[in-house]
Amino acid sequence: MASASASLLKSSSPVLDKSEWVKGQAIRQSTVSVRSLPSGPSSLTIRAGSYADELVKTAKTVASPGRGILAMDESNATCGKRLASIGLENTEANRQAYRTLLVTAPGLGQYISGAILFEETLYQSTTDGKKMVDVLVEQNIVPGIKVDKGLVPLAGSNDESWCQGLDGLASRTAAYYQQGARFAKWRTVVSIPNGPSALAVREAAWGLARYAAIAQDNGLVPIVEPEILLDGDHGIDRTFEVAQKVWAEVFFYLAENNVMFEGILLKPSMVTPGAECKEKATPQQVAEYTLKLLHRRIPPAVPGIMASFIKENLHFPNSKANAFAKSLTNALKHVVFCSSCLVGNLRLRQPST
Numbered sequence: 442m443a444s445a446s447a448s449l450l451k452s453s454s455p456v457l458d459k460s461e462w463v464k465g466q467a468i469r470q471s472t473v474s475v476r477s478l479p480s481g482p483s484s485l486t487i488r489a490g491s492y493a494d495e496l497v498k499t500a501k502t503v504a505s506p507g508r509g510i511l512a513m514d515e516s517n518a519t520c521g522k523r524l525a526s527i528g529l530e531n532t533e534a535n536r537q538a539y540r541t542l543l544v545t546a547p548g549l550g551q552y553i554s555g556a557i558l559f560e561e562t563l564y565q566s567t568t569d570g571k572k573m574v575d576v577l578v579e580q581n582i583v584p585g586i587k588v589d590k591g592l593v594p595l596a597g598s599n600d601e602s603w604c605q606g607l608d609g610l611a612s613r614t615a616a617y618y619q620q621g622a623r624f625a626k627w628r629t630v631v632s633i634p635n636g637p638s639a640l641a642v643r644e645a646a647w648g649l650a651r652y653a654a655i656a657q658d659n660g661l662v663p664i665v666e667p668e669i670l671l672d673g674d675h676g677i678d679r680t681f682e683v684a685q686k687v688w689a690e691v692f693f694y695l696a697e698n699n700v701m702f703e704g705i706l707l708k709p710s711m712v713t714p715g716a717e718c719k720e721k722a723t724p725q726q727v728a729e730y731t732l733k734l735l736h737r738r739i740p741p742a743v744p745g746i747m748a749s750f751i752k753e754n755l756h757f758p759n760s761k762a763n764a765f766a767k768s769l770t771n772a773l774k775h776v777v778f779c780s781s782c783l784v785g786n787l788r789l790r791q792p793s794t
Contacts, residue, residue: 492657492658492659492660492704493701493704495623495660496657496660496662496701496703496704497701497703497704497744499583499623499624499662499704500624500662500703500704500705500706500744500745501744501745502554502555502581502583503554503555503583503585503624503662503706503745503747504554504706504744504745504746504747505554507552508551508552508553508554509552509553509554509747510553510554510555510556510557510585510747511543511549511553511555511556511557511582512557513540513543513544513556513557513558513559513562514557514558514559514562514586514587514626515559516559517531517536517559517561518531520536520539520559521536523539524536524539533561536561537565537566537567537568538568540562540565540567540573541567541568541569541573544556544567544573544576544577545567545576549580549582550580550581550582553580553582554581554582554583555582555583555584555585555624556577556582556583556584556585557585557586557587557626558573558574558584558585558586558587558622559587560586560587563584563586563617563620563621563622564620572621574620574621574622575621578621583623583624584621584622584623584624585622585623585624585625585626585661585664586617586622586624586625586626586661587625587626587627587628588606588610588613588614588617588625588626588627588652588656589604589605589606589626589627589628589629589652590604590605590606591604591605591606592604592605592629592630593605595640595641595644597640598635598636598638598640598641598644599635599636599638599641600635601631601632601635601636601637601638601640601641602629602630602632602641603629603641603644603645603648604627604628604629604630604645604648606627606652607648607651607652607655610652610655610656611655611658611659614655614656614658614659614660614661615659615660617659617661618659618660618661622661623660623661623662624661624662624663624664624706625652625656625661625662625663625664626664626666626708627648627649627652627653627656627663627664627665627666628666628668629645629648629649629666629667629668630645630667630668630669630670631645631667631668631669631670631683631687632670632672632673633669633670633672633673633675633679633680633683633715634672634673634675634715637683637687642686642687642690643690645667645687645690645691646667646687646690646691646693646694647694649665649666649667649691649694649695650691650694650695650697650698650700651698653665653695653698653700653705654698654699654700657700657701657704657705662704662705662706663700663705663706664705664706664707664708664747665691665695665705665706665707665708666707666708666709667687667688667691667709668710669683669684669687669710671713671715671716672715672716672717673715673716673717673718674715674717674718674719675714675715675718676714676715676718676720677712677713677714677718677722677726677727677730679715680712680713680714680715680730681712681730681733681734684709684710684712684734684738685734685737685738688709688734688738688739689738692738692739692740702740702742702743703742703743703744705743706743706744706745706746706747707739707743707745707746707747708746708747708748709731709734709735709746709748711727711731711748712727712730712731712733712734713727731748
C-alpha cells in the first residue's frame with residue numbers, strides 16, 4: 442500500500458502554533474508545564490512497545506482505500522430504541538440477533554474495513570454460537586471498541602464538556618486486546634458558541650493524547666476524534682479557525698505523550714458553517730475548507746483519515762451528495778473518498794507519476 446506523500450500535508454508550524462485566537466483569548470505554553478513529559482531521549486517505539494509493527498499494520502488495514510468503518514457501537518439503550526421501532530423488546534437475545542444480522546451481511550468485508558463495537562458486542566457470539574469478533578476477522582474487518590465513558594461538565598469552563606474514561610483505561614484496553622479488538626474510539630467535543638475556551642480545548646486535546654498513548658501501549662490503534670459541534674450561527678470561516686487551533690493542540694499533546702503517528706487514525710469533523718447559520722455552504726466549499734485544514738494541520742505520517750458526515754447536517758440535498766464526494770476527491774487527487782458507509786475513508790496516497 443502506498444504511503445502518504447511527504448509533501449501532501451506540509452504546513453507552517455502546524456503543531457506548535459500557540460498564537461492569539463478565540464475572542465482575544467490566548468493559548469500559551471508555559472516554560473514549565475505540570476503536564477509536560479520530560480524532553481529526554483524517549484523513543485516513539487518505546488511508547489508503542491512491542492506492538493509498534495502491529496499498530497502500523499492495523500492502521501493501514503482500517504484505512505484501506507475504498508472501504509469504511511461500520512459504527513455499530515450503540516449502547517444497549519440506543520439499541521433498544523431500534524428494536525422498539527419494529528415492535529421488539531430490548532433483551533440480550535434480540536440485541537444478539539440484531540448484531541448478528543449486521544456482521545453476517547453478505548459481502549460486508551468488500552465495503553467495510555473496521556467495525557466499532559459496543560462492549561457487550563465484543564464479548565458476544567452470533568445466534569449460531571460463533572464469536573462476533575471471529576466473524577468480522579474472517580471478512581478482513583478489524584474489530585474496534587468504544588472506550589470513552591461519555592461527556593461530563595467541565596468545571597471552570599463556559600458551560601463546556603470534557604470526556605471521561607481515562608481511569609482504568611489501561612486495564613480495559615489490555616482486556617479488549619485479548620478479546621480481539623485492534624483499534625479504539627474516543628470521542629470528545631468542542632463547542633464554538635461557548636467560546637471555545639482555551640481550557641476546554643486544552644482538556645480535549647490532553648485527554649485524547651493520554652487515551653492514544655494508553656491505547657497504543659496495549660496494542661490498540663487509537664482513532665483520535667475531537668468533534669467540532671455543529672451548534673451555532675457562525676460561518677464556515679469561524680469553524681475553520683477553531684478547527685485549526687484544536688488540531689494544533691491535539692498534535693502538540695500527542696507529541697508530548699510520545700504517541701506514534703504511524704499507528705493512529707483521525708476522525709475530523711467536516712468544516713461547515715454552524716447549523717443555524719443563514720449562509721449555507723456548497724459541497725465544493727466544504728470540500729475545499731476541509732482539505733485546507735488537513736493540509737495545514739495533519740502530519741503526513743498519519744496513515745488514514747476517517748471522515749464522518751451526515752448529509753442533513755451539511756445541508757446537502759440528496760442530489761448533491763455525489764457532488765460533495767466528487768468535489769472532495771477532485772480537490773486533491775491524492776485523496777480517496779468513500780461515501781458508501783456511515784463513516785467514509787479519506788486515505789492519503791502517494792501521487793501518481
